[in-house]
Amino acid sequence: MRKKIRRKKATNNSSLKKTLRIKKTFPKKPTSGKIVEKIKKGVKKVLGRKRTASKKKRASEKENPPFLLKMANSEKEKVEISKFTPAQVILEEPKEVKLEEKKLERKTKTKFQLPLRYYDNRIILLPRDPWWLHTYWDIAESKVEEVKSLIPFEEKDDLRWILRVHNVGENNYFDLDIIPEACNWYINVNKPETTWYVDIGLKTKKGNFFLLASSNKVKTPYFGISTLQDEEWVLPEEEYYKILGLYDLGRSSLERRKKLEEFLKYGISSGVFSPGISSLFSIGIKEKQYKRKFFLEVATELILYGRTEPDAELTVAGEKVKLNRDGTFSLRYMLPEGNFEFPVEAVSQDKKDRIKITPVVSRSTK
Amino acid sequence: MEKGYLALILHAHLPFVRHPEYKEFLEERWFFEALTETYIPLLSLFERLVNDKIEFHLTLSLSPTLLSMLNDALLKERYINYLNKMIELCEKEIERTRFSPSFHKLALMYYYRFSRTKDKFLNQYNQDLIKEFKKYQDKGYLEIITCAATHGFLPLLLHKEAVKAQIEAGVSFYSKIFSKPPQGLWLPECGYFEGLDKFLKECGIKYFILETHGVLFARPRPKFGVYSSYYTKNRVAIFGRDIETSKSVWSSIEGYPGDYNYREYFRDIGFDLDYDYIKPYISASGARIFTGIKYYKITGPTPYKEPYVPEKAREKAAEHAGNFMFNRERQIEYLYSVLGRKPIVVAPYDAELFGHWWFEGIDWLEFLIRKIKYDQNIFKLTTPSLYLKLYPKNQLINPAPSSWGWKGYYEVWLNGSNDWIYPHLHRAQEVMINLAKRFKNVNGEKRRVLNQMAKELLLAQASDWAFMMKTGNFSEYAKKRVITHLERFYLLKQFLERDFINYEVLEDIENKDNIFPDLDYSLFHS
Numbered sequence: 001m002r003k004k005i006r007r008k009k010a011t012n013n014s015s016l017k018k019t020l021r022i023k024k025t026f027p028k029k030p031t032s033g034k035i036v037e038k039i040k041k042g043v044k045k046v047l048g049r050k051r052t053a054s055k056k057k058r059a060s061e062k063e064n065p066p067f068l069l070k071m072a073n074s075e076k077e078k079v080e081i082s083k084f085t086p087a088q089v090i091l092e093e094p095k096e097v098k099l100e101e102k103k104l105e106r107k108t109k110t111k112f113q114l115p116l117r118y119y120d121n122r123i124i125l126l127p128r129d130p131w132w133l134h135t136y137w138d139i140a141e142s143k144v145e146e147v148k149s150l151i152p153f154e155e156k157d158d159l160r161w162i163l164r165v166h167n168v169g170e171n172n173y174f175d176l177d178i179i180p181e182a183c184n185w186y187i188n189v190n191k192p193e194t195t196w197y198v199d200i201g202l203k204t205k206k207g208n209f210f211l212l213a214s215s216n217k218v219k220t221p222y223f224g225i226s227t228l229q230d231e232e233w234v235l236p237e238e239e240y241y242k243i244l245g246l247y248d249l250g251r252s253s254l255e256r257r258k259k260l261e262e263f264l265k266y267g268i269s270s271g272v273f274s275p276g277i278s279s280l281f282s283i284g285i286k287e288k289q290y291k292r293k294f295f296l297e298v299a300t301e302l303i304l305y306g307r308t309e310p311d312a313e314l315t316v317a318g319e320k321v322k323l324n325r326d327g328t329f330s331l332r333y334m335l336p337e338g339n340f341e342f343p344v345e346a347v348s349q350d351k352k353d354r355i356k357i358t359p360v361v362s363r364s365t366k
Numbered sequence: 367m368e369k370g371y372l373a374l375i376l377h378a379h380l381p382f383v384r385h386p387e388y389k390e391f392l393e394e395r396w397f398f399e400a401l402t403e404t405y406i407p408l409l410s411l412f413e414r415l416v417n418d419k420i421e422f423h424l425t426l427s428l429s430p431t432l433l434s435m436l437n438d439a440l441l442k443e444r445y446i447n448y449l450n451k452m453i454e455l456c457e458k459e460i461e462r463t464r465f466s467p468s469f470h471k472l473a474l475m476y477y478y479r480f481s482r483t484k485d486k487f488l489n490q491y492n493q494d495l496i497k498e499f500k501k502y503q504d505k506g507y508l509e510i511i512t513c514a515a516t517h518g519f520l521p522l523l524l525h526k527e528a529v530k531a532q533i534e535a536g537v538s539f540y541s542k543i544f545s546k547p548p549q550g551l552w553l554p555e556c557g558y559f560e561g562l563d564k565f566l567k568e569c570g571i572k573y574f575i576l577e578t579h580g581v582l583f584a585r586p587r588p589k590f591g592v593y594s595s596y597y598t599k600n601r602v603a604i605f606g607r608d609i610e611t612s613k614s615v616w617s618s619i620e621g622y623p624g625d626y627n628y629r630e631y632f633r634d635i636g637f638d639l640d641y642d643y644i645k646p647y648i649s650a651s652g653a654r655i656f657t658g659i660k661y662y663k664i665t666g667p668t669p670y671k672e673p674y675v676p677e678k679a680r681e682k683a684a685e686h687a688g689n690f691m692f693n694r695e696r697q698i699e700y701l702y703s704v705l706g707r708k709p710i711v712v713a714p715y716d717a718e719l720f721g722h723w724w725f726e727g728i729d730w731l732e733f734l735i736r737k738i739k740y741d742q743n744i745f746k747l748t749t750p751s752l753y754l755k756l757y758p759k760n761q762l763i764n765p766a767p768s769s770w771g772w773k774g775y776y777e778v779w780l781n782g783s784n785d786w787i788y789p790h791l792h793r794a795q796e797v798m799i800n801l802a803k804r805f806k807n808v809n810g811e812k813r814r815v816l817n818q819m820a821k822e823l824l825l826a827q828a829s830d831w832a833f834m835m836k837t838g839n840f841s842e843y844a845k846k847r848v849i850t851h852l853e854r855f856y857l858l859k860q861f862l863e864r865d866f867i868n869y870e871v872l873e874d875i876e877n878k879d880n881i882f883p884d885l886d887y888s889l890f891h892s
Contacts, residue, residue, distance in 0.1 A: 114852050118793055126522055126788065127559075127767070129775035136789050184785055216524075219560060221767035221775055226587040233589035233761040239704050243591040244582070264579070295669065301462070301640065317464065332643070334466045342465075 125215040130192030130223040136184035155204035162203040168195040192223035305330035308346040370698035370709040371748035378717035379429035381830035398448040403721040423747040427552035429513040449484040468673040509749040511550035512540035518827035521559040531889040556770035563598035573603035581606030583766035593709035611713035622686040623724040633662040683726040687733035695744040784835040802890040816887035826851035
């Protein structure tokens with residue numbers, strides 16, 4: 001189990017790094033005209049004398065557009081994005097970059113990145129479900145050194161990083177070996193409705209524990225139907241189970257409890273209780289059922305084109321068609337299996353001339 | 367006399383997606399599609415029912431982010447552009463399909479839908495859908511409830527100030543728009559944790575909805591299962607979701623939406639048609655996307671699909687509505703006989719399921735409401751508020767922490783794909799809480815910066831981002847949104863610390879993230 005978790009951690013971490021890398025390579029955004037105007041004005045006001053200098057810089061930028069570099073960036077970015085994103089989802093890519101905006105973005109972007117770490121010597125605990133907790137931590141190296149200095153010399157070797165998981169109600173704990181660089185961990189406590197907190201620290205070979213940080217307290221969610229009943233609000237057991245849609249739970253109360261537990265656990269973990277939520281962007285769940293490994297789809301369309309006098313009136317199967325200025329026309333039709341006639345008729349402006357041509361198309365599949 | 371009640375609850379929500387810095391933005395389409403396929407059709411449905419003098423009761427949660435978008439001038443303008451483009455595509459489609467009758471008919475259907483939608487949006491509703499929804503609330507048909515400000519997943523927010531800010535901002539935004547306080551609040555993703563009811567109480571919320579086991583696993587045992595209201599110890603009422611009604615509509619396998627006669631969502635001309643032809647109508651980057659024009663029915667568990675037949679699908683929707691009603695009659699009759707009080711069957715759904723995912727969902731809803739009125743007298747439609755008037759005395763329970771996400775707890779929003787956001791979010795929250803303490807009642811430009819910081823933080827907290835990272839769809843966009851809002855947040859913080867404000871930057875950020883104009887940063891002061 002632990003191995004599994006470790007591997008998961010590793011991918012987490014790298015996905016975070018990837019995220020941040022991508023962010024850096026995001027192209028600068030273009031902007032709508034109105035805002036550009038506003039910004040332009042602002043830039044004029046603020047920059048004042050610096051304007052000429054920046055003008056020169058801009059000019060040089062224009063002369064030598066970092067075109068190749070930009071291409072490389074966006075290609076790289078595409079590859080990066082494609083790793084995370086399904087085929088149909090591609091982020092909007094800006095076509096044009098306004099220099100003013102670029103400058104502004106540079107100001108806002110380069111200096112203010114999300115901190116990679118906070119070095120605030122903290123560990124936070126969150127509940128995930130009745131059986132699992134999640135924790136994350138950020139312990140500064142200086143703090144580790146500080147604590148290490150408290151460890152007796154003979155115990156300093158082979159220190160292990162430990163999560164000490166405390167069960168508050170029962171006043172006991174268990175230890176978990178962790179990789180400090182993972183920065184977060186999922187803990188299987190397997191006990192609903194119990195209050196927990198965790199300590200992170202170093203454990204010596206002798207088994208002495210040196211605390212680095214202590215977390216908040218968290219209670220795992222409840223699981224199962226309460227045996228606790230209000231006197232005022234009691235319903236006989238059998239009746240109660242029927243409301244839940246359970247009719248055959250067995251006779252002994254023990255058997256019943258067991259079956260009920262199974263039913264509820266199945267309901268929860270299989271998604272019968274919470275069949276999931278859909279929203280406009282949660283596509284893909286059903287789609288996967290139809291996805292085949294290899295496929296071929298073939299459809300045909302017919303292009304009907306030609307020309308006549310620009311002022312003539314043209315109809316196809318009786319429907320009027322708008323001509324281009326030079327009298328040409330081009331129409332495309334879906335072409336399913338079968339025989340089709342396309343009666344094309346042109347009538348001169350003075351209604352004196354009339355020409356009708358009817359191509360016949362037969363489409364079948366071998 | 368009726369023996370019980372059905373409470374249909376629709377939760378309408380979209381994350382705040384608005385990008386003035388781009389000419390066109392793919393993700394803004396979520397909003398346009400939902401307008402065309404769900405929100406406007408819902409209004410038309412209400413209109414038809416009222417015209418036919420059919421009394422109905424429906425609960426609708428409109429999330430503050432969605433309300434903000436419905437109110438936004440730029441998005442309205444872009445919606446009209448979008449409709450024009452779709453109408454243009456439909457015109458081409460009408461021509462292209464002229465020699466294939468079964469498709470031609472559908473092309474005409476879509477043309478009619480888009481042009482009628484445009485006409486309604488512009489001329490009948492004057493681009494103000496909120497006013498329309500409010501109208502039905504004022505007439506007593508609709509009970510509109512609110513939601514947390516940006517749909518933050520409350521059980522994982524950690525700080526009570528952050529939880530309170532989400533709720534308070536949602537409540538005050540609602541109150542301003544509908545000129546009265548909301549009765550109910552839709553908990554984002556039905557996410558509940560012990561003690562949350564206290565914050566709801568403080569904000570004047572009268573009731574909220576929980577996932578089935580949120581009520582079923584409550585302590586002590588809830589006497590009526592999920593078929594009644596209860597109170598928390600802070601006297602906020604709770605309603606639990608019924609499993610049966612949720613399965614029959616939600617499940618893509620056993621549920622109604624999977625019927626072979628219904629429209630197939632995944633066959634869309636955005637993917638099916640020749641690239642050069644469809645290119646002007648897909649993503650600006652050239653990637654194929656769903657256009658909303660779909661010509662096939664589900665047909666069966668096969669990749670080969672047959673053309674969609676709207677009349678057949680409508681018949682099915684009527685049949686399914688009849689089936690749903692029949693099952694409720696039996697269910698409610700039975701519950702009435704054992705419970706000794708009139709049961710309430712609470713059936714909450716994502717509003718966008720109707721019309722968008724389940725194309726015939728709006729028809730189904732209409733058939734159902736009409737049938738309930740005319741074809742039976744076992745039960746009536748109700749809203750949680752009405753039910754509480756009928757049964758003001760209820761058992762006191764401590765509801766169970768839960769959510770309506772997969773596996774019923776918090777895992778959807780806390781797993782290997784998205785857990786990296788919480789260290790950042792929690793620290794930013796702490797910064798905001800401390801700043802709110804430090805800068806008590808400041809005015810002028812500092813207040814402006816602090817208010818914008820609060821907005822950036824709220825926007826970063828939206829549960830949608832973690833959800834998208836989990837499902838993998840649009841996950842890159844979701845990551846970018848969390849990072850961008852937090853970066854703007856820290857940038858603004860530097861303005862405060864250096865006591866030097868770059869007004870162009872501030873104005874730029876205010877322009878981009880223009881949500882909640884009246885939001886006050888002191889919200890984060892405990």
